[in-house]
Amino acid sequence: MFENVLGQNSTSQLISDINSSKLAPALLFSGPPSSGKGTSSLELARVLSCEKEIKAAWDCSCPSCARHRLLIHPDLLCLGLKSFCAEISASAEAVKRDRTGRVLFIRSSRKLLARFNPFLWEDDPRASRISSLVSSMDEDLNEFEILSEIEVAGTENSAVDKLADSITKSSYKLESEGVSDNIPIGQIRRAAYWSRLAPNGNRKLLLIENADRMQDEARNSLLKILEEPPERVNIVLCSARAGSIIPTILSRLRVYRFIKRDPLTEDDVIRRVFKDPGAENGIGINAYLDSFLPVSKGTINSLAALFTSSIAYKAALLSRRQGHQLGEEALLLGRYSASIAEAASFGRHEANGVLLLNFILEKAEKFEVRSLFSSFLQSVLEQVSHSLKQNTNLSPRPAYLQLWMKNISWAESAAGIYRIRPVQVLEKLYTDLSRGLAET
Numbered sequence: 498m499f500e501n502v503l504g505q506n507s508t509s510q511l512i513s514d515i516n517s518s519k520l521a522p523a524l525l526f527s528g529p530p531s532s533g534k535g536t537s538s539l540e541l542a543r544v545l546s547c548e549k550e551i552k553a554a555w556d557c558s559c560p561s562c563a564r565h566r567l568l569i570h571p572d573l574l575c576l577g578l579k580s581f582c583a584e585i586s587a588s589a590e591a592v593k594r595d596r597t598g599r600v601l602f603i604r605s606s607r608k609l610l611a612r613f614n615p616f617l618w619e620d621d622p623r624a625s626r627i628s629s630l631v632s633s634m635d636e637d638l639n640e641f642e643i644l645s646e647i648e649v650a651g652t653e654n655s656a657v658d659k660l661a662d663s664i665t666k667s668s669y670k671l672e673s674e675g676v677s678d679n680i681p682i683g684q685i686r687r688a689a690y691w692s693r694l695a696p697n698g699n700r701k702l703l704l705i706e707n708a709d710r711m712q713d714e715a716r717n718s719l720l721k722i723l724e725e726p727p728e729r730v731n732i733v734l735c736s737a738r739a740g741s742i743i744p745t746i747l748s749r750l751r752v753y754r755f756i757k758r759d760p761l762t763e764d765d766v767i768r769r770v771f772k773d774p775g776a777e778n779g780i781g782i783n784a785y786l787d788s789f790l791p792v793s794k795g796t797i798n799s800l801a802a803l804f805t806s807s808i809a810y811k812a813a814l815l816s817r818r819q820g821h822q823l824g825e826e827a828l829l830l831g832r833y834s835a836s837i838a839e840a841a842s843f844g845r846h847e848a849n850g851v852l853l854l855n856f857i858l859e860k861a862e863k864f865e866v867r868s869l870f871s872s873f874l875q876s877v878l879e880q881v882s883h884s885l886k887q888n889t890n891l892s893p894r895p896a897y898l899q900l901w902m903k904n905i906s907w908a909e910s911a912a913g914i915y916r917i918r919p920v921q922v923l924e925k926l927y928t929d930l931s932r933g934l935a936e937t
Contacts, residue, residue: 528755678913799841801876811933
């Protein structure tokens with residue numbers, strides 16, 4: 498059990514609770530990103546459904562374990578925001594190096610597809626828009642499963658490699674168009690109904706990732722499930738921000754804490770899981786996965802610097818027209834961010850908003866990978882924070898900080914929840930922030 502989770506003592510406690518029949522019906526796996534919370538949840542689902550009397554190892558031959566390894570078991574339901582594009586891209590490269598990585602690629606792809614389970618999307622107005630994309634990716638993945646068992650790595654013009662690339666490209670589009678930042682109440686209600694249906698096998702498992710990202714109605718609906726947990730169902734919530742989960746929910750969960758693994762263990766995960774013996778030592782799992790995205794983290798940071806420096810420059814022009822000087826915080830931000838953008842050969846600033854946004858969208862591949870836009874917005878806030886640290890004698894006015902926090906929060910909701918296109922979000926963000934700084 499849990500052989501595929503490295504460097505986490507929490508799995509020992511899970512094994513002990515399973516063997517002693519003390520496993521709680523509702524659990525919280527709390528810990529930083531890439532610490533094995535999701536993998537442990539999926540492995541728990543396999544173990545609880547195993548048809549052998551003594552729960553078997555990862556390579557158990559029972560039909561239930563076989564379905565769980567490929568994430569096609571009907572007794573598993575997954576929901577909640579999570580970006581899988583980087584993992585899918587990394588596992589696609591792994592299978593090109595070594596066909597033994599085929600299961601990793603299949604699982605990574607099905608983690609995303611699981612979010613589009615028809616049971617969850619019944620009556621959702623977005624379902625018809627994404628159904629063809631889901632079907633196409635699922636068909637390609639089924640073909641990949643068959644071919645990858647036969648074809649060897651290194652085959653010229655490999656059909657498997659082409660399928661892996663096609664599936665990866667589809668995953669970017671599917672995640673961008675279909676995954677929301679907050680868990681919809683409709684999916685929680687559908688999950689509640691699913692939980693009360695009899696399992697096909699021994700037990701069912703409901704997995705809710707990033708469970709701290711729910712609106713009040715969804716939280717209340719989840720609380721009703723936790724107050725009266727259905728029989729033969731385990732509910733696992735995962736979160737990197739356990740403190741954001743409301744106390745009434747938290748009190749009904751048994752917490753298992755996952756730690757950030759040490760660099761040597763993370764190196765071992767990369768070598769063993771992603772079949773990459775040449776990975777840079779000490780790079781870390783998050784940085785390793787990010788390196789497979791179409792736009793690097795460094796580029797995103799530099800684009801955020803160009804964006805913030807341009808906003809400060811535009812605000813300075815507006816302030817001058819209004820007959821007053823721009824605030825010291827904004828001037829400091831403009832100088833700080835401009836130097837970063839210039840170092841990346843992006844120029845210092847751009848007063849023409851249309852040219853600026855077109856440039857950012859081009860360099861960011863139009864933010865087709867949804868996680869990149871969230872990363873961009875967070876980097877904008879980091880620019881604001883880091884620029885203030887350049888002058889420790891400056892005490893930023895509350896109105897200045899509130900302006901940035903309010904607008905970035907709006908942008909995250911607009912893109913992540915209401916699915917407004919990044920270009921429209923950036924247009925409003927550029928206008929509102931430059932005007933706001935000029936008036937603050």
